[in-house]
Amino acid sequence: MKKSIRISLKISLLALSLCGASTALYAESEKSTTISPWAYKQLNKAEQLIAKQEYAKARTRLEKVLAEVKKNSYAQAIALRSLGAVYALENKHQKATSLLEQxxxxxxxxxxxxxxALLNLGQLYMAIEHYKNAVAILEPWLVKQPDTTNTQVRVLLANAYAQLKQYRKALPYIEHVIKHAKKPKASWLQLNLALYYELENYPQAAIVLRRLISLYPDNKDYWQQLTSIYQQLQQYERALTINNLAYNKGFLASEPEIIQLFNLFLYNKQPYQAASLLARELDAGRVKSTAKNWELLASAWTTAREYTHAINALEQASTLHDKGDLYLQLGRIHVEQEKWQDAVVAIKKALKKGGLKQTEEAYILLGISYFESGQLKSARSAFDNAMKYAKTRKSAQQWLKFISSDVSS
Known part of the structure; x- marks a missing residue:
């Protein structure tokens, strides 16, 4: 929010500084009796120096006027105001504020x-971050003005209240400006959005973001923010739609962004689309070829019942993983598919690689795979190993008993 304040002030204060001296001289011509010819000449020369950006010389001349004119005179007021304009042009806002107050x-x-002058003072209070003073000056000023727009002042007031964390008071000012603009500035809508964020009014924040996207469709941040808002609102289908559109526009290029879209597909029960996305991005190299990412892909393909793809992904993951767990997972899929010899190969690799969380299960599955492929001696050996673990002892005993009875019969 601070950024939007700075942008508006840069324009406002520049306008104030350039017009200050000339306004003073036009006024002088109407009140010639209140300013001496000498003071008028000095002020006119100061104005010329300001136009040439010779600020130091302009200050010297204006200070000379202040040293000569009477206290609380019209000439003193004009000279103080012009000198304040010079300091404002030099971005010395504290000094400019003091002079304008005088x-x-x-x-x-x-x-x-x-x-x-009150308007200028309100702007200067904003520049030096005296937001309460700015509000105290600008609100009464706005009430007295016949113009129903006064865009600049309303934006300043919205920013001032935002800085004071009085977000509800800021809203009417910025929304009035947006309502009366043919094409609202991005900074106005961003402030409006920030206020709704602060108030945790996410439905309204989503409305503002949709408008930002319609006006500025090439801004990646708006798409990502709207996705986040919909997730905050637990509107995951909408979050997926927006995030997928952003992806199709080329806005999602980093691995975390792609994984987020992958997860949104999964959450919305679209595992095939999730797996297709991740497979494409792994091939393109935008998602790193790691065991974790290949495992994610295998899981998505499995959920989509695309077992051939799942097996290929798991094989890739298994070769990259430092432990045998993924080979064991691959073995499970082969067992489910009744591909017994493939299961034997995968499970043996799992046991060889080691570090298994469920070694006992590996031996049971290996025994079953050997049995189903007619390798009874190897099956007994696998079940004998499974007997060593409490969790699988009973099951292993039953299999050994079954093998013995089957052989004897």
Missing amino acids: ALATQALNAEQQQE
Whole structure:
């Protein structure tokens, strides 16, 4: 939110500084009796120096005027205001603020100049982050103005209240500006969005983000934020739609972004689409070829009942994994598919690689695979190993008994 304040102030203060001196001189011509010819000449020269960006010389001339004119006079007010404009142009906002306060304190400015100076002072308070003072100046100023838009002031007030963490008070000002604009600036909508975030009003935040996307469709951040909002609202189907559109537009290029879309497909019970995405990105190299990622792919293919693809993915994962667990998982799939010899090969690799969390299960599955492929001696050896584990002892005994009875018969 601070960024949007800075952007608006840069424009506002520049306009204030450039117009300050000339406004003063036009006023002087209407009140020639209140400013001496000498003071008028000095102010006119100061204005010319400001136009040439010779600020140091302009300051010197204005300070000379201030040393000569009467206290609380119209000439003093104009000189103070012009000097404040010079300091504002030099981004010395604290000094500019002090000078403009002094100019207003003279009470010598006419009504129009008074309102103009108050507006400038409100802007300067924003620049020096005195937000309470800015609100105290700009709100009454806005009430007195006949113009129903006053875009700049409303944006300043919205920013001031946002900085004061009074988000509900900020909303009407920024929403008024957006409502009356043909094409709202991105910074206005971003502030509107930030306010809804702060208020945890995520449905309204989603509305603002959809408008940002419609106006600025090439901004990747808006797509990602809208995806996050829909996830926050547990509207996962919408989150998937937006995230997939962002992917198709080429906005999702990093591995975490692609994995997020992969997970959204899975959450929305679209495992085939999830697996197709991940397989494509593994081949393209945008997702790293790691055991973890190949295991994710294998799981998605398995859920989609694409077992051939799942087996291929698990084989890739198994070769990259430092333990045998993935070979064991591959063995399970082969057992389910009744591919007994393939199961034997995978499970033996799992046992050889070691580090298994379920070694006992590996021996049981290996024994079953040997038995089903007619290798009874190897089956007995596998079940004998399974007997060593409490969890599989009973099952192994039953298999050994079954093998013995089957052979004797």
